[in-house]
Amino acid sequence: RKEVEQDPGPFNVPEGATVAFNCTYSNSASQSFFWYRQDCRKEPKLLMSVYSSGNEDGRFTAQLNRASQYISLLIRDSKLSDSATYLCVGREYGNKLVFGAGTILRVKS
């Protein structure tokens, strides 16, 4: 079983839609979590950190539920430019990052 599991998608949504991605992790020792965005054939870039209290950055909302070992990302009012692969990432002790395989989002006009 992978340490971080994501629905690979693809999620095909129209512009303006709200879309939610989920992620589960198996290592309860993971200390912090992130969502990274990866455009086609490019390097991953940090989208946002994820906190238990939930956090929002513009149209993006992330949530962590440690009891259920579950992480979510909500994108409101989807834009064409949101099309990318979204990587769920856990950080273990010592800065080791564990990546999910990614969820593909395609926003269409």
Add this chain to the structure above:
Amino acid sequence: NAGVTQTPKFQVLKTGQSMTLQCAQDMNHEYMSWYRQDPGMGLRLIHYSVGAGITDQGEVPNGYNVSRSTTEDFPLRLLSAAPSQTSVYFCASTRQGAMNTEAFFGQGTRLTVV
């Protein structure tokens, strides 16, 4: 700002050849790491370093060597390339310590072993 510089961007090797992927960062980050990304697998950790002179194995270290003689540089060596090492390789650096510090990635190396 350069950030993380990774070279080459593309490489084709024949089975059995050796090569070194270069990675340099100018952010004075203590932690550097190498990942490979294969379809459907996500990024997997090959080797990492928490500072100059210190390296350790990640999840998939076989067939690769690393060294960290300076804070800035963290080269990855393929000793005898195999087709199973065809992949996209990313180098990353992170400031050590704080829980939510961002990892910065190089632009990647697309390696094909024939």
